[in-house]
């Protein structure tokens with residue numbers, strides 16, 4: 001099955017503890033054409049782990065949306081995809097997570113060392129799930145092997161591949177090597193979603209232009225500023241940069257609150273910490289927000305800061 005047709009080229013990245021339903025809705029409102037859930041353990045889903053099940057909640061406004069699973073047993077992945085995947089447009093496989101804990105269990109980027117298993121996982125999911133199966137990968141484990149790997153994935157039936165152009169060994173250090181995205185794009189005919197270090201409208205354009213990738217995925221820059229999707233689309237259309245005011249940035253936090261009324265105080269604080277980054281005078285605001293005892297106290301601090 002093919003990757004869905006999207007209204008533009010911008011996709012929100014799967015991010016643990018960040019890409020929940022309210023955040024995805026906010027990014028969609030400001031222009032993201034598609035989003036993914038955070039990585040969810042297939043084993044935990046089939047064991048009815050309530051936290052994992054809560055990560056797989058979606059809504060009609062969230063579509064098109066991908067469910068990102070991690071696991072290494074094809075049958076378990078199929079069971080999890082069938083259990084919670086009905087309302088998702090795409091099932092995505094995490095072959096990219098570099099974390100020590102995940103790698104130690106043979107999940108995420110550790111699978112990049114096992115081409116046969118990768119092939120089998122994708123092929124089994126394609127056969128048994130009535131959805132496009134996509135993959136999110138790094139450019140290799142210790143060494144760059146993206147060209148070989150994307151061919152294996154395409155051959156197994158993947159509908160699209162997101163390539164974060166760093167190896168597992170690089171974690172988040174250095175700069176993503178977009179040349180690898182171009183090399184991957186040149187050897188497969190399925191869509192390639194370029195990922196890594198898009199931080200501005202200009203860098204979004206450069207990634208698209210220099211690699212020919214079909215879509216771009218944005219993670220950390222969106223985590224700190226969901227307006228980046230709007231800004232990039234505006235730049236593509238007009239060549240102009242939008243200056244965002246302090247009021248608009250603070251307004252985004254209130255918008256998040258209204259989309260996530262049953263969220264928790266730590267989650268609201270995390271969002272406020274992220275969205276206030278870069279606003280002049282915000283370090284002291286963030287300090288006060290950390291100590292706030294309730295959402296109402298946070299709202300008061302934010303309102304005062306906005307009007308200052």
Ligand SMILES: Cc1cc2nc3c(=O)[nH]c(=O)nc-3n(C[C@H](O)[C@H](O)[C@H](O)COP(=O)(O)O)c2cc1C
Pocket residue numbers: 013014015016017018037038039068094096097136164195196197198217218219220221
């Ligand atoms: C807080 C955080 C959580 C992440 N969680 C996931 C995840 O659950 N699944 C995944 O495939 N990648 C995850 N990533 C990686 C991002 O999806 C993305 O590949 C990476 O941040 C590079 O893109 P960027 O430079 O636009 O941030 C995470 C990244 C961050 C910063």
